[in-house]
Amino acid sequence: MDRLIYIALTGMDAAMNRQRMTANNLANANTPGFRQEVFSVTPSTIKDPATDMRSLEARAPARGWVRNTDMSTGSVNPTGQPLDIAVKGEALIAFQGPDGGEVYSRRGDLRVAPSGVLENGEGLPVMGETGVPITVPAGFAINIAQDGTVLGRDPAAPDLPAAPIDRIKLASAEGSPLAKGIDSFLKVPGGGVLPNDPTATVTPGALEQSNVNTSATLVEMIEAQRAFEMRARIIQTAGELDESSSSLLSLR
Amino acid sequence: MPTSALHVARTGLEAQDKRMRVIANNLANIGTAGFKRDRVDFATLAYQENRIAGQQSTNQTAFATGLNLGTGVQVMGTTSIQSQGTLNQTGNTLDVALDGPGFFQVEIPPNGQIGYTRAGNFTLSAQGNLVTSQGFQLNPPIQVPQGARSIQIAPDGTVSAQQDGQAAPIQLGQLQVANFINPAGLQAIGDNFLIETAASGPADVGLAGTFGRGNIRQGMLEGSNVNVVEELVEMIEAQRAYEINSRMVSAVDEMLRNANQTL
Numbered sequence: 001m002d003r004l005i006y007i008a009l010t011g012m013d014a015a016m017n018r019q020r021m022t023a024n025n026l027a028n029a030n031t032p033g034f035r036q037e038v039f040s041v042t043p044s045t046i047k048d049p050a051t052d053m054r055s056l057e058a059r060a061p062a063r064g065w066v067r068n069t070d071m072s073t074g075s076v077n078p079t080g081q082p083l084d085i086a087v088k089g090e091a092l093i094a095f096q097g098p099d100g101g102e103v104y105s106r107r108g109d110l111r112v113a114p115s116g117v118l119e120n121g122e123g124l125p126v127m128g129e130t131g132v133p134i135t136v137p138a139g140f141a142i143n144i145a146q147d148g149t150v151l152g153r154d155p156a157a158p159d160l161p162a163a164p165i166d167r168i169k170l171a172s173a174e175g176s177p178l179a180k181g182i183d184s185f186l187k188v189p190g191g192g193v194l195p196n197d198p199t200a201t202v203t204p205g206a207l208e209q210s211n212v213n214t215s216a217t218l219v220e221m222i223e224a225q226r227a228f229e230m231r232a233r234i235i236q237t238a239g240e241l242d243e244s245s246s247s248l249l250s251l252r
Numbered sequence: 253m254p255t256s257a258l259h260v261a262r263t264g265l266e267a268q269d270k271r272m273r274v275i276a277n278n279l280a281n282i283g284t285a286g287f288k289r290d291r292v293d294f295a296t297l298a299y300q301e302n303r304i305a306g307q308q309s310t311n312q313t314a315f316a317t318g319l320n321l322g323t324g325v326q327v328m329g330t331t332s333i334q335s336q337g338t339l340n341q342t343g344n345t346l347d348v349a350l351d352g353p354g355f356f357q358v359e360i361p362p363n364g365q366i367g368y369t370r371a372g373n374f375t376l377s378a379q380g381n382l383v384t385s386q387g388f389q390l391n392p393p394i395q396v397p398q399g400a401r402s403i404q405i406a407p408d409g410t411v412s413a414q415q416d417g418q419a420a421p422i423q424l425g426q427l428q429v430a431n432f433i434n435p436a437g438l439q440a441i442g443d444n445f446l447i448e449t450a451a452s453g454p455a456d457v458g459l460a461g462t463f464g465r466g467n468i469r470q471g472m473l474e475g476s477n478v479n480v481v482e483e484l485v486e487m488i489e490a491q492r493a494y495e496i497n498s499r500m501v502s503a504v505d506e507m508l509r510n511a512n513q514t515l
Contacts, residue, residue: 024322027264121293156465232514
């Protein structure tokens with residue numbers, strides 16, 4: 001039997017993986033700040049170097065990967081919540097990851113944890129420019145300015161203007177490698193931190209949604225589904241070809 | 253696990269279903285005094301498989317690490333949105349509203365646990381105690397003696413009344429207001445009551461109008477902070493997201509059926 005069925009099988013496998021990624025993108029279509037994944041399938045051909053340019057490789061098993069994260073901006077919805085922030089431009093908010101390292105996200109639904117630490121809806125502490133998570137003193141009412149500065153009003157001195165506590169670290173990913181880790185957070189591969197972007201600004205009272213375009217993703221879903229079915233059909237055809245060639249040689 | 257796309261889509265269905273429940277509860281409580289709406293927090297579930305393939309990226313793309321497939325979405329919890337509801341003039345002497353942060357304190361029977369509420373639609377019990385609509389006593393208790401007229405509740409919570417034959421009003425007590433570092437962390441136990449949790453931090457009890465606590469407004473009630481339009485938009489969003497995820501389930505189901513029939 002020809003290797004054809006194995007080629008088709010790699011394609012089926014890639015289509016199923018693509019469908020899983022698409023399912024994950026769709027499931028997270030309402031997760032604030034979510035960045036959708038991009039799939040890429042590459043043929044892995046084995047060529048004879050001597051005839052490299054002139055040979056036509058008929059067999060190329062496909063290898064499908066989740067290769068990229070689409071970093072385009074999602075739609076920004078006003079929520080009216082004073083602690084929701086949407087980052088303008090391409091800067092990223094720095095958070096303290098579960099492992100203590102710095103991770104980056106566009107998710108800005110912030111709140112004050114019981115410990116006083118400013119965190120987002122996923123429970124990640126927000127990093128300040130001072131290099132430590134921002135902590136709000138007990139009882140302070142806070143608001144966030146356009147440049148990301150967290151201003152606190154001392155309840156003991158209600159007449160004083162709100163004083164800055166720290167500025168939220170808004171990092172620039174310009175020219176730095178960035179990868180989505182297994183914990184679903186963006187980080188610098190191999191550790192390290194992104195530089196601070198002093199020019200970055202935020203819109204308080206608004207929240208950036210995910211950048212999943214549901215109609216485009218539904219089309220991708222149908223594509224993956226049909227590609228899977230076509231490859232199953234190839235395997236079926238290969239089986240038929242195999243049968244007919246064996247019957248040619250049968251001594252009846 | 254070739255069928256895991258089904259499970260990923262299932263997490264999406266479950267999350268949207270929970271969101272729908274929260275929206276339904278918000279809408280159901282639109283007329284509840286002092287009710288605060290809840291917001292659902294979605295979070296991405298962890299990824300599976302990991303092969304390091306970090307590469308230089310442009311601003312538009314970040315290279316994920318090899319083949320790491322997401323496992324879906326989860327509801328992390330709900331955040332109660334603590335914005336002020338609208339203050340409605342009722343003209344009722346014993347209706348009080350908090351204009352600003354804070355909660356009234358109520359003793360919940362049988363064990364006298366302190367419940368916190370912003371619903372200030374109080375009444376008098378047969379014994380002359382100031383009680384909630386459930387008949388629970390305020391803490392500290394306020395007792396109105398027989399024959400007291402024209403009860404006055406000042407913005408700082410001082411309760412006074414006129415008595416027959418006396419020109420000067422007598423002071424009956426003072427309402428106290430509890431504030432929390434993180435009021436969104438309070439746990440709702442029904443009947444408009446919230447109780448203290450580790451997430452809310454301890455109650456900081458004091459006089460109304462001090463240390464960031466709101467003022468008390470007599471003759472007014474705070475409505476819910478549910479905005480119908482906002483909830484309906486959320487509802488449509490949740491409904492569509494649910495449909496899309498169920499479409500995903502049927503697509504993967506068809507793929508598997510096709511493989512079963514063809515191969």
